[in-house]
Amino acid sequence: MGIAVDIRKKLGDFNLDIRFSSDAKRIGILGPSGCGKSMTLKCIAGIEQPDEGSISISTLNEDGSSGRKLYDSDGRVNLKPQKRNVGYMFQNYALFPTMNVVQNIAAGLKISGEEKDARVKEMIERFHLQGLEKHLPGELSGGQQQRVALARIMAYKPDIIMLDEPFSALDQHLKERLQHEMIAMLEDYHGQVIMVSHSRDEIYRFSEELLVMENGSLLARGETQQIFEDPRTRKVASMTGCKNFSKAERIDNHTLRLTDWGIVLQLKRQVPEGVNCIGYRAHFFEPVWGQRKENCISFRLSGMDDLPFERRYYLKPEECGRQDADLICWFVQDNERKELDAKPQPDYLKLREEAVMLLHE
Protein backbone atom coordinates (compact mmCIF):
# COMPACT_ATOMS: atom_id res chain seq x y z
CA MET A 1 0.00 0.00 0.00
CA GLY A 2 1.16 3.55 -0.68
CA ILE A 3 4.07 5.10 -2.46
CA ALA A 4 7.57 3.68 -2.80
CA VAL A 5 10.39 5.87 -4.09
CA ASP A 6 14.01 4.89 -4.55
CA ILE A 7 15.76 7.22 -6.97
CA ARG A 8 19.07 8.81 -7.77
CA LYS A 9 19.71 11.80 -9.99
CA LYS A 10 22.83 13.83 -10.61
CA LEU A 11 22.55 17.49 -11.58
CA GLY A 12 25.95 19.16 -11.81
CA ASP A 13 27.34 19.17 -8.29
CA PHE A 14 24.02 18.23 -6.79
CA ASN A 15 23.19 14.62 -6.02
CA LEU A 16 19.67 13.52 -5.30
CA ASP A 17 19.59 10.18 -3.55
CA ILE A 18 16.37 9.42 -1.79
CA ARG A 19 14.59 6.30 -0.69
CA PHE A 20 11.34 5.99 1.19
CA SER A 21 8.06 4.20 1.18
CA SER A 22 4.99 5.19 3.05
CA ASP A 23 1.32 4.46 3.29
CA ALA A 24 0.50 7.54 5.34
CA LYS A 25 -2.31 9.63 3.88
CA ARG A 26 -0.53 12.96 4.41
CA ILE A 27 3.20 13.03 3.88
CA GLY A 28 5.27 16.16 4.40
CA ILE A 29 8.74 16.81 3.02
CA LEU A 30 10.61 19.50 4.95
CA GLY A 31 13.89 21.01 3.87
CA PRO A 32 15.64 24.23 2.90
CA SER A 33 15.28 25.49 -0.67
CA GLY A 34 17.52 23.64 -3.09
CA CYS A 35 17.56 20.46 -1.01
CA GLY A 36 15.89 18.45 -3.77
CA LYS A 37 12.41 18.19 -2.35
CA SER A 38 10.68 19.70 -5.38
CA MET A 39 12.90 17.63 -7.66
CA THR A 40 11.66 14.52 -5.85
CA LEU A 41 8.04 15.48 -6.50
CA LYS A 42 8.81 16.26 -10.13
CA CYS A 43 10.39 12.84 -10.56
CA ILE A 44 7.30 11.18 -9.13
CA ALA A 45 5.06 13.18 -11.46
CA GLY A 46 7.27 12.39 -14.45
CA ILE A 47 8.20 16.01 -15.18
CA GLU A 48 11.84 15.20 -14.45
CA GLN A 49 13.51 11.87 -15.02
CA PRO A 50 15.80 10.25 -12.44
CA ASP A 51 19.05 8.67 -13.58
CA GLU A 52 18.12 5.38 -11.99
CA GLY A 53 15.88 3.73 -9.45
CA SER A 54 12.18 3.03 -9.23
CA ILE A 55 8.92 4.72 -8.32
CA SER A 56 5.67 2.93 -7.73
CA ILE A 57 2.31 3.76 -6.23
CA SER A 58 -0.59 1.65 -5.18
CA THR A 59 -4.09 2.91 -4.80
CA LEU A 60 -7.19 1.73 -3.10
CA ASN A 61 -10.12 1.61 -5.48
CA GLU A 62 -13.43 -0.26 -5.62
CA ASP A 63 -11.75 -3.51 -6.70
CA GLY A 64 -9.28 -3.39 -3.84
CA SER A 65 -5.73 -2.14 -4.00
CA SER A 66 -3.68 -2.13 -7.15
CA GLY A 67 -0.03 -1.33 -7.61
CA ARG A 68 1.47 0.54 -10.52
CA LYS A 69 5.07 1.07 -11.51
CA LEU A 70 5.62 4.63 -12.71
CA TYR A 71 9.33 4.38 -13.28
CA ASP A 72 11.89 1.61 -13.11
CA SER A 73 15.34 1.92 -14.63
CA ASP A 74 15.84 -1.88 -14.49
CA GLY A 75 12.54 -2.85 -16.04
CA ARG A 76 12.78 0.10 -18.42
CA VAL A 77 9.49 1.51 -17.28
CA ASN A 78 9.11 5.26 -17.65
CA LEU A 79 5.49 6.30 -17.93
CA LYS A 80 4.78 9.67 -19.50
CA PRO A 81 3.38 12.22 -17.04
CA GLN A 82 0.11 11.92 -18.97
CA LYS A 83 -0.14 8.24 -17.98
CA ARG A 84 0.86 8.55 -14.32
CA ASN A 85 -2.36 10.01 -12.99
CA VAL A 86 -0.44 12.09 -10.48
CA GLY A 87 -1.97 15.46 -9.53
CA TYR A 88 0.62 18.21 -9.22
CA MET A 89 0.04 21.62 -7.73
CA PHE A 90 2.78 24.04 -8.75
CA GLN A 91 4.20 26.76 -6.57
CA ASN A 92 2.68 29.40 -8.85
CA TYR A 93 -0.40 27.21 -9.54
CA ALA A 94 0.33 27.22 -13.32
CA LEU A 95 -3.24 28.08 -14.27
CA PHE A 96 -3.62 28.46 -18.03
CA PRO A 97 -3.73 32.25 -18.41
CA THR A 98 -5.92 32.39 -21.51
CA MET A 99 -8.57 30.02 -20.20
CA ASN A 100 -11.30 30.95 -17.76
CA VAL A 101 -12.00 29.05 -14.56
CA VAL A 102 -14.33 26.52 -16.18
CA GLN A 103 -11.96 25.87 -19.09
CA ASN A 104 -9.04 25.45 -16.70
CA ILE A 105 -10.89 22.87 -14.65
CA ALA A 106 -12.07 21.00 -17.77
CA ALA A 107 -8.71 21.16 -19.55
CA GLY A 108 -7.55 17.63 -18.81
CA LEU A 109 -10.88 15.83 -18.73
CA LYS A 110 -11.41 13.06 -21.25
CA ILE A 111 -15.07 12.39 -20.67
CA SER A 112 -18.15 13.20 -22.72
CA GLY A 113 -19.59 16.71 -22.78
CA GLU A 114 -22.44 16.10 -20.36
CA GLU A 115 -20.33 14.27 -17.80
CA LYS A 116 -17.69 16.93 -18.15
CA ASP A 117 -20.16 19.71 -17.42
CA ALA A 118 -21.39 17.84 -14.38
CA ARG A 119 -17.86 17.21 -13.09
CA VAL A 120 -16.88 20.85 -13.55
CA LYS A 121 -20.05 22.01 -11.83
CA GLU A 122 -19.36 19.69 -8.92
CA MET A 123 -15.84 21.10 -8.56
CA ILE A 124 -17.05 24.70 -8.80
CA GLU A 125 -19.40 24.06 -5.90
CA ARG A 126 -16.98 22.01 -3.84
CA PHE A 127 -14.27 24.65 -4.05
CA HIS A 128 -16.61 27.62 -3.65
CA LEU A 129 -15.94 29.11 -7.06
CA GLN A 130 -19.54 30.07 -7.89
CA GLY A 131 -19.70 33.37 -9.75
CA LEU A 132 -16.10 33.12 -10.91
CA GLU A 133 -16.76 30.65 -13.76
CA LYS A 134 -15.97 33.10 -16.56
CA HIS A 135 -13.02 34.82 -14.86
CA LEU A 136 -9.49 34.50 -16.18
CA PRO A 137 -6.78 33.47 -13.69
CA GLY A 138 -5.29 36.98 -13.81
CA GLU A 139 -8.53 38.35 -12.38
CA LEU A 140 -8.52 36.08 -9.33
CA SER A 141 -6.95 36.57 -5.91
CA GLY A 142 -4.15 34.28 -4.74
CA GLY A 143 -6.52 32.22 -2.61
CA GLN A 144 -9.03 31.83 -5.46
CA GLN A 145 -6.25 30.78 -7.83
CA GLN A 146 -5.21 28.13 -5.37
CA ARG A 147 -8.75 26.78 -5.19
CA VAL A 148 -8.99 26.66 -8.98
CA ALA A 149 -5.67 24.80 -9.13
CA LEU A 150 -6.93 22.29 -6.60
CA ALA A 151 -10.28 21.95 -8.36
CA ARG A 152 -8.49 21.31 -11.65
CA ILE A 153 -6.44 18.54 -10.05
CA MET A 154 -9.39 16.98 -8.23
CA ALA A 155 -11.59 16.99 -11.35
CA TYR A 156 -8.99 14.75 -12.94
CA LYS A 157 -9.30 12.23 -10.07
CA PRO A 158 -5.59 11.57 -9.52
CA ASP A 159 -4.30 8.55 -7.63
CA ILE A 160 -1.95 10.73 -5.61
CA ILE A 161 -1.50 14.49 -5.20
CA MET A 162 1.71 16.50 -4.94
CA LEU A 163 1.67 19.98 -3.42
CA ASP A 164 4.82 21.92 -4.21
CA GLU A 165 5.20 24.79 -1.70
CA PRO A 166 1.50 25.57 -2.07
CA PHE A 167 1.51 28.64 0.18
CA SER A 168 4.75 30.35 -0.76
CA ALA A 169 3.11 32.60 -3.36
CA LEU A 170 0.57 33.98 -0.90
CA ASP A 171 0.55 37.02 1.36
CA GLN A 172 1.40 36.29 4.96
CA HIS A 173 -2.07 37.16 6.26
CA LEU A 174 -3.72 34.74 3.81
CA LYS A 175 -1.43 31.83 4.55
CA GLU A 176 -2.85 30.86 7.92
CA ARG A 177 -6.44 30.78 6.78
CA LEU A 178 -5.66 29.00 3.52
CA GLN A 179 -3.58 26.32 5.19
CA HIS A 180 -6.58 25.53 7.29
CA GLU A 181 -8.86 25.64 4.25
CA MET A 182 -6.60 23.37 2.23
CA ILE A 183 -6.56 20.72 4.94
CA ALA A 184 -10.35 20.85 5.08
CA MET A 185 -10.68 20.64 1.29
CA LEU A 186 -8.41 17.64 1.13
CA GLU A 187 -10.40 15.88 3.81
CA ASP A 188 -12.64 13.94 1.44
CA TYR A 189 -9.80 12.98 -0.86
CA HIS A 190 -8.89 9.38 -0.11
CA GLY A 191 -5.55 9.08 -1.87
CA GLN A 192 -2.16 10.07 -0.57
CA VAL A 193 -1.04 13.69 -0.57
CA ILE A 194 2.61 14.70 -0.46
CA MET A 195 3.38 18.28 0.46
CA VAL A 196 6.75 19.92 0.13
CA SER A 197 7.60 22.99 2.14
CA HIS A 198 10.35 24.82 3.94
CA SER A 199 7.93 26.07 6.57
CA ARG A 200 7.75 23.92 9.67
CA ASP A 201 4.35 25.35 10.66
CA GLU A 202 2.80 24.31 7.36
CA ILE A 203 4.35 20.88 7.55
CA TYR A 204 3.46 20.29 11.19
CA ARG A 205 -0.17 21.16 10.59
CA PHE A 206 -0.50 19.14 7.45
CA SER A 207 1.45 15.94 7.65
CA GLU A 208 1.11 12.69 9.54
CA GLU A 209 4.42 11.43 8.33
CA LEU A 210 7.45 13.63 7.83
CA LEU A 211 10.57 13.36 5.69
CA VAL A 212 13.37 15.81 6.41
CA MET A 213 15.75 16.44 3.52
CA GLU A 214 19.02 18.22 3.04
CA ASN A 215 21.44 18.33 0.11
CA GLY A 216 19.53 15.73 -1.84
CA SER A 217 19.27 13.08 0.84
CA LEU A 218 17.01 12.10 3.67
CA LEU A 219 18.06 13.22 7.17
CA ALA A 220 15.13 11.79 9.05
CA ARG A 221 11.74 10.25 8.59
CA GLY A 222 8.97 9.26 10.91
CA GLU A 223 5.74 10.37 12.46
CA THR A 224 5.59 14.15 12.33
CA GLN A 225 4.95 14.72 16.00
CA GLN A 226 7.63 12.23 16.95
CA ILE A 227 10.23 14.06 14.89
CA PHE A 228 9.30 17.43 16.35
CA GLU A 229 9.53 16.04 19.88
CA ASP A 230 12.66 13.97 19.41
CA PRO A 231 14.57 15.11 16.32
CA ARG A 232 17.68 13.13 17.33
CA THR A 233 20.19 15.19 15.33
CA ARG A 234 21.06 18.84 15.54
CA LYS A 235 20.34 19.45 11.86
CA VAL A 236 16.86 18.00 12.04
CA ALA A 237 16.13 19.86 15.29
CA SER A 238 17.20 23.09 13.67
CA MET A 239 14.92 22.44 10.70
CA THR A 240 11.99 21.83 12.99
CA GLY A 241 12.61 25.33 14.30
CA CYS A 242 14.70 24.71 17.41
CA LYS A 243 16.76 27.86 18.08
CA ASN A 244 19.13 26.96 20.93
CA PHE A 245 21.89 24.39 20.90
CA SER A 246 24.75 23.65 23.24
CA LYS A 247 27.54 21.17 22.84
CA ALA A 248 27.36 18.56 25.59
CA GLU A 249 29.72 16.09 27.26
CA ARG A 250 28.15 13.05 28.83
CA ILE A 251 29.34 12.66 32.41
CA ASP A 252 27.18 9.73 33.50
CA ASN A 253 23.75 8.21 32.92
CA HIS A 254 21.93 11.28 34.23
CA THR A 255 24.36 14.14 33.85
CA LEU A 256 25.62 16.22 30.94
CA ARG A 257 28.08 19.11 30.91
CA LEU A 258 26.76 21.83 28.57
CA THR A 259 30.00 23.40 27.42
CA ASP A 260 28.45 26.30 25.48
CA TRP A 261 26.28 27.37 28.41
CA GLY A 262 28.74 26.53 31.17
CA ILE A 263 26.48 24.40 33.37
CA VAL A 264 26.01 20.79 34.36
CA LEU A 265 22.57 19.44 33.47
CA GLN A 266 20.90 16.90 35.77
CA LEU A 267 18.29 14.70 34.16
CA LYS A 268 15.96 12.11 35.65
CA ARG A 269 15.84 10.15 32.42
CA GLN A 270 18.70 8.07 31.04
CA VAL A 271 21.14 9.85 28.78
CA PRO A 272 22.00 7.45 25.95
CA GLU A 273 25.59 7.00 24.86
CA GLY A 274 26.55 9.17 21.93
CA VAL A 275 24.65 12.27 22.98
CA ASN A 276 26.95 15.20 22.34
CA CYS A 277 24.55 18.08 21.95
CA ILE A 278 21.29 19.33 23.34
CA GLY A 279 18.56 21.43 21.78
CA TYR A 280 16.17 23.70 23.63
CA ARG A 281 13.22 25.54 22.12
CA ALA A 282 13.11 29.28 22.65
CA HIS A 283 9.63 29.31 24.20
CA PHE A 284 10.33 26.79 26.97
CA PHE A 285 12.74 28.59 29.34
CA GLU A 286 11.50 29.37 32.83
CA PRO A 287 12.64 32.64 34.46
CA VAL A 288 14.00 32.35 38.01
CA TRP A 289 14.50 35.15 40.55
CA GLY A 290 16.75 35.03 43.61
CA GLN A 291 17.98 31.59 44.69
CA ARG A 292 19.63 29.56 41.91
CA LYS A 293 17.98 26.20 41.27
CA GLU A 294 19.03 23.07 39.44
CA ASN A 295 19.71 23.38 35.69
CA CYS A 296 19.79 27.17 35.69
CA ILE A 297 21.75 29.25 33.19
CA SER A 298 23.28 32.50 34.26
CA PHE A 299 23.15 35.13 31.52
CA ARG A 300 23.72 38.70 30.49
CA LEU A 301 21.09 40.49 28.40
CA SER A 302 22.44 41.22 24.96
CA GLY A 303 19.37 42.44 23.11
CA MET A 304 15.61 42.45 22.96
CA ASP A 305 12.97 42.65 20.23
CA ASP A 306 9.35 43.46 20.89
CA LEU A 307 6.94 41.89 18.42
CA PRO A 308 3.19 42.50 18.45
CA PHE A 309 2.41 39.41 20.48
CA GLU A 310 5.77 38.19 21.59
CA ARG A 311 9.03 39.41 23.07
CA ARG A 312 12.38 37.99 22.02
CA TYR A 313 15.36 38.16 24.35
CA TYR A 314 18.88 37.47 23.12
CA LEU A 315 21.12 36.39 25.97
CA LYS A 316 24.79 35.76 26.40
CA PRO A 317 25.57 32.71 28.56
CA GLU A 318 27.78 34.09 31.34
CA GLU A 319 29.50 30.97 32.51
CA CYS A 320 30.72 29.92 29.14
CA GLY A 321 34.48 30.06 28.84
CA ARG A 322 34.40 31.10 25.20
CA GLN A 323 33.68 34.59 23.89
CA ASP A 324 32.10 33.41 20.62
CA ALA A 325 29.32 31.32 22.13
CA ASP A 326 25.98 31.68 20.31
CA LEU A 327 23.37 33.91 21.87
CA ILE A 328 20.52 32.11 23.56
CA CYS A 329 17.06 33.00 22.21
CA TRP A 330 14.28 33.25 24.75
CA PHE A 331 10.82 33.97 23.36
CA VAL A 332 8.09 35.14 25.70
CA GLN A 333 4.39 35.19 24.86
CA ASP A 334 2.24 38.25 25.43
CA ASN A 335 0.65 37.30 28.77
CA GLU A 336 4.00 36.37 30.25
CA ARG A 337 5.54 39.59 28.98
CA LYS A 338 3.19 41.62 31.20
CA GLU A 339 4.29 39.66 34.27
CA LEU A 340 7.94 40.15 33.37
CA ASP A 341 7.46 43.90 32.96
CA ALA A 342 6.17 44.10 36.54
CA LYS A 343 9.29 42.45 37.97
CA PRO A 344 13.04 43.11 37.72
CA GLN A 345 15.10 41.19 35.21
CA PRO A 346 15.23 37.48 36.14
CA ASP A 347 18.52 36.22 37.54
CA TYR A 348 18.55 32.81 35.86
CA LEU A 349 16.83 30.79 33.16
CA LYS A 350 15.85 27.28 34.12
CA LEU A 351 15.82 24.40 31.62
CA ARG A 352 12.80 22.17 32.06
CA GLU A 353 13.73 18.53 31.79
CA GLU A 354 10.85 17.54 29.49
CA ALA A 355 11.82 20.24 26.98
CA VAL A 356 15.47 19.20 26.68
CA MET A 357 16.17 17.44 23.37
CA LEU A 358 19.08 15.02 23.48
CA LEU A 359 20.88 15.13 20.16
CA HIS A 360 24.00 14.21 18.36
CA GLU A 361 25.69 16.34 15.74
Added chain:
Amino acid sequence: MMVFLQSLDWSPLIISLKTGVVATIISFFLGLFAARKVVKLNIRWKAVVDGILTLPMVLPPTVAGFILLLIFSRRRPVGIFLDSQFDIQVVHTWLGCILAATVIAFPLMYRNARAAFEQIDANLVYAGRTLGMKESNIFWRIVVPTAGPGIASGTILTFARAMGEYGATSMLAGNIPGKTGTISQRIAMVIQDGDYATAGFWVIVVLLITFLIIFVVNLVTGRRMKNVKRW
Protein backbone atom coordinates in the same frame (compact mmCIF):
# COMPACT_ATOMS: atom_id res chain seq x y z
CA MET B 1 -7.76 61.80 -61.38
CA MET B 2 -10.65 59.56 -62.38
CA VAL B 3 -9.01 58.97 -65.71
CA PHE B 4 -5.79 58.02 -63.96
CA LEU B 5 -7.54 55.52 -61.71
CA GLN B 6 -9.57 54.05 -64.55
CA SER B 7 -6.55 53.57 -66.78
CA LEU B 8 -4.55 52.03 -63.93
CA ASP B 9 -3.66 48.33 -63.95
CA TRP B 10 -4.82 47.09 -60.54
CA SER B 11 -3.28 43.62 -60.89
CA PRO B 12 -0.16 44.40 -58.75
CA LEU B 13 -2.42 45.03 -55.73
CA ILE B 14 -4.20 41.71 -56.14
CA ILE B 15 -0.97 39.80 -56.77
CA SER B 16 0.81 41.38 -53.79
CA LEU B 17 -2.10 40.74 -51.42
CA LYS B 18 -2.53 37.15 -52.61
CA THR B 19 1.19 36.49 -52.34
CA GLY B 20 1.34 38.10 -48.90
CA VAL B 21 -1.60 36.12 -47.56
CA VAL B 22 -0.47 32.74 -48.90
CA ALA B 23 3.17 33.25 -47.85
CA THR B 24 2.03 34.34 -44.38
CA ILE B 25 -0.17 31.29 -43.93
CA ILE B 26 2.65 28.96 -44.96
CA SER B 27 5.20 30.81 -42.80
CA PHE B 28 2.79 30.83 -39.87
CA PHE B 29 2.54 27.07 -39.62
CA LEU B 30 6.14 26.35 -40.63
CA GLY B 31 7.36 29.04 -38.21
CA LEU B 32 5.38 27.66 -35.26
CA PHE B 33 6.49 24.16 -36.08
CA ALA B 34 10.17 25.13 -36.37
CA ALA B 35 10.04 27.28 -33.23
CA ARG B 36 8.50 24.45 -31.24
CA LYS B 37 11.24 22.06 -32.35
CA VAL B 38 14.09 24.52 -31.81
CA VAL B 39 12.95 25.43 -28.28
CA LYS B 40 13.47 21.80 -27.30
CA LEU B 41 17.03 21.54 -28.66
CA ASN B 42 20.13 21.80 -26.51
CA ILE B 43 22.26 24.93 -26.74
CA ARG B 44 24.71 23.75 -29.39
CA TRP B 45 22.12 22.33 -31.79
CA LYS B 46 19.96 25.36 -31.19
CA ALA B 47 22.78 27.63 -32.38
CA VAL B 48 23.23 25.61 -35.57
CA VAL B 49 19.58 25.15 -36.51
CA ASP B 50 18.66 28.68 -35.51
CA GLY B 51 21.47 30.01 -37.68
CA ILE B 52 20.24 28.11 -40.74
CA LEU B 53 16.61 29.13 -40.22
CA THR B 54 17.48 32.79 -39.71
CA LEU B 55 19.86 32.99 -42.65
CA PRO B 56 17.30 34.09 -45.32
CA MET B 57 16.46 37.14 -43.21
CA VAL B 58 20.05 38.33 -42.96
CA LEU B 59 21.19 37.46 -46.47
CA PRO B 60 20.76 40.07 -49.20
CA PRO B 61 17.46 39.06 -50.91
CA THR B 62 19.28 38.82 -54.24
CA VAL B 63 21.56 36.16 -52.78
CA ALA B 64 18.54 34.20 -51.54
CA GLY B 65 16.96 34.68 -54.97
CA PHE B 66 20.05 33.42 -56.69
CA ILE B 67 20.14 30.28 -54.55
CA LEU B 68 16.45 29.64 -55.18
CA LEU B 69 17.01 30.11 -58.88
CA LEU B 70 19.89 27.62 -58.79
CA ILE B 71 17.65 25.06 -57.15
CA PHE B 72 14.45 25.51 -59.12
CA SER B 73 15.71 26.46 -62.57
CA ARG B 74 14.08 24.31 -65.24
CA ARG B 75 17.53 23.37 -66.46
CA ARG B 76 18.58 21.88 -63.10
CA PRO B 77 17.74 18.56 -61.40
CA VAL B 78 15.12 19.74 -58.90
CA GLY B 79 13.46 22.00 -61.43
CA ILE B 80 13.47 19.27 -64.10
CA PHE B 81 12.10 16.76 -61.62
CA LEU B 82 9.23 19.02 -60.48
CA ASP B 83 8.38 19.92 -64.06
CA SER B 84 8.42 16.40 -65.49
CA GLN B 85 6.89 14.53 -62.57
CA PHE B 86 4.33 17.01 -61.21
CA ASP B 87 4.06 19.60 -63.96
CA ILE B 88 5.13 22.25 -61.42
CA GLN B 89 7.04 25.31 -62.62
CA VAL B 90 8.51 27.70 -60.11
CA VAL B 91 10.56 30.12 -62.17
CA HIS B 92 8.57 32.98 -63.71
CA THR B 93 5.31 31.85 -62.10
CA TRP B 94 3.12 33.00 -59.23
CA LEU B 95 4.39 29.96 -57.31
CA GLY B 96 7.83 31.56 -57.56
CA CYS B 97 6.43 34.75 -55.99
CA ILE B 98 5.06 32.74 -53.09
CA LEU B 99 8.22 30.72 -52.66
CA ALA B 100 10.47 33.79 -52.65
CA ALA B 101 8.21 35.69 -50.26
CA THR B 102 7.90 32.70 -47.94
CA VAL B 103 11.62 32.03 -47.77
CA ILE B 104 12.42 35.67 -47.03
CA ALA B 105 9.60 36.26 -44.54
CA PHE B 106 9.63 32.91 -42.73
CA PRO B 107 12.48 33.80 -40.31
CA LEU B 108 10.46 36.71 -38.94
CA MET B 109 7.65 34.34 -38.04
CA TYR B 110 9.96 31.71 -36.68
CA ARG B 111 12.02 34.10 -34.55
CA ASN B 112 9.02 35.87 -33.07
CA ALA B 113 7.31 32.59 -32.28
CA ARG B 114 10.47 31.21 -30.71
CA ALA B 115 10.96 34.29 -28.55
CA ALA B 116 7.33 34.07 -27.44
CA PHE B 117 7.62 30.34 -26.65
CA GLU B 118 10.76 30.89 -24.61
CA GLN B 119 8.92 33.43 -22.46
CA ILE B 120 6.30 30.88 -21.47
CA ASP B 121 6.35 29.48 -17.94
CA ALA B 122 7.43 25.85 -18.41
CA ASN B 123 5.13 24.93 -15.51
CA LEU B 124 2.15 25.54 -17.80
CA VAL B 125 3.37 22.77 -20.08
CA TYR B 126 4.18 20.51 -17.13
CA ALA B 127 0.73 21.17 -15.67
CA GLY B 128 -0.88 20.21 -18.97
CA ARG B 129 1.12 16.98 -18.98
CA THR B 130 0.25 15.98 -15.43
CA LEU B 131 -3.39 16.69 -16.27
CA GLY B 132 -3.15 14.12 -19.05
CA MET B 133 -3.37 16.52 -21.99
CA LYS B 134 -1.92 15.35 -25.29
CA GLU B 135 1.23 17.18 -26.43
CA SER B 136 -0.58 18.58 -29.48
CA ASN B 137 -3.40 19.82 -27.25
CA ILE B 138 -0.92 21.45 -24.89
CA PHE B 139 0.69 23.19 -27.83
CA TRP B 140 -2.45 24.50 -29.54
CA ARG B 141 -4.58 25.19 -26.47
CA ILE B 142 -2.01 26.41 -23.96
CA VAL B 143 1.30 27.38 -25.56
CA VAL B 144 0.05 29.15 -28.68
CA PRO B 145 -2.70 31.20 -26.96
CA THR B 146 -0.35 32.16 -24.13
CA ALA B 147 2.25 33.23 -26.67
CA GLY B 148 -0.54 35.02 -28.58
CA PRO B 149 0.75 38.61 -28.60
CA GLY B 150 4.24 37.55 -29.72
CA ILE B 151 2.86 35.29 -32.43
CA ALA B 152 0.46 38.00 -33.61
CA SER B 153 3.22 40.54 -33.99
CA GLY B 154 5.33 37.94 -35.78
CA THR B 155 2.47 37.33 -38.18
CA ILE B 156 2.04 41.03 -39.01
CA LEU B 157 5.72 41.50 -39.66
CA THR B 158 5.75 38.38 -41.80
CA PHE B 159 2.83 39.63 -43.86
CA ALA B 160 4.35 43.08 -44.31
CA ARG B 161 7.66 41.60 -45.35
CA ALA B 162 6.10 39.00 -47.67
CA MET B 163 3.88 41.56 -49.34
CA GLY B 164 6.75 43.94 -49.98
CA GLU B 165 9.35 41.38 -51.04
CA TYR B 166 11.32 42.57 -54.07
CA GLY B 167 14.84 41.20 -54.51
CA ALA B 168 14.34 37.45 -54.44
CA THR B 169 10.96 37.72 -56.16
CA SER B 170 12.34 39.64 -59.13
CA MET B 171 15.01 37.02 -59.62
CA LEU B 172 12.88 33.91 -59.19
CA ALA B 173 9.48 34.98 -60.44
CA GLY B 174 10.37 37.92 -62.63
CA ASN B 175 8.05 40.82 -63.29
CA ILE B 176 5.36 39.51 -65.60
CA PRO B 177 2.41 41.94 -65.51
CA GLY B 178 -0.80 40.27 -64.36
CA LYS B 179 1.07 37.15 -63.29
CA THR B 180 4.06 37.88 -61.06
CA GLY B 181 4.12 41.67 -61.13
CA THR B 182 3.84 42.70 -57.47
CA ILE B 183 3.47 46.27 -56.23
CA SER B 184 7.16 46.56 -55.32
CA GLN B 185 8.20 45.42 -58.76
CA ARG B 186 5.68 47.74 -60.42
CA ILE B 187 7.08 50.71 -58.46
CA ALA B 188 10.62 49.88 -59.54
CA MET B 189 9.49 49.45 -63.14
CA VAL B 190 7.48 52.66 -63.51
CA ILE B 191 10.23 54.70 -61.85
CA GLN B 192 12.61 53.51 -64.52
CA ASP B 193 10.13 54.87 -67.06
CA GLY B 194 10.01 58.17 -65.17
CA ASP B 195 6.32 57.68 -64.27
CA TYR B 196 6.41 59.23 -60.80
CA ALA B 197 2.63 59.61 -60.59
CA THR B 198 2.00 55.87 -60.80
CA ALA B 199 4.93 55.10 -58.51
CA GLY B 200 3.66 57.60 -55.95
CA PHE B 201 0.17 56.10 -56.11
CA TRP B 202 1.48 52.61 -55.33
CA VAL B 203 3.70 53.96 -52.57
CA ILE B 204 0.64 55.48 -50.92
CA VAL B 205 -1.28 52.20 -51.30
CA VAL B 206 1.55 50.27 -49.62
CA LEU B 207 1.79 52.82 -46.80
CA LEU B 208 -1.96 52.64 -46.17
CA ILE B 209 -2.19 48.85 -46.21
CA THR B 210 0.81 48.38 -43.98
CA PHE B 211 -0.30 50.98 -41.47
CA LEU B 212 -3.84 49.62 -41.40
CA ILE B 213 -2.67 46.09 -40.63
CA ILE B 214 -0.37 47.15 -37.84
CA PHE B 215 -3.03 49.43 -36.40
CA VAL B 216 -5.70 46.73 -36.36
CA VAL B 217 -3.45 44.09 -34.86
CA ASN B 218 -2.21 46.52 -32.22
CA LEU B 219 -5.83 47.12 -31.28
CA VAL B 220 -6.53 43.40 -31.04
CA THR B 221 -3.45 42.47 -29.02
CA GLY B 222 -3.71 45.71 -27.08
CA ARG B 223 -7.00 44.64 -25.59
CA ARG B 224 -5.27 41.77 -23.89
CA MET B 225 -2.54 44.09 -22.69
CA LYS B 226 -4.91 46.52 -20.99
CA ASN B 227 -3.31 45.86 -17.63
CA VAL B 228 0.10 46.96 -18.84
CA LYS B 229 1.06 50.27 -17.25
CA ARG B 230 1.70 53.26 -19.48
CA TRP B 231 4.97 54.96 -18.72
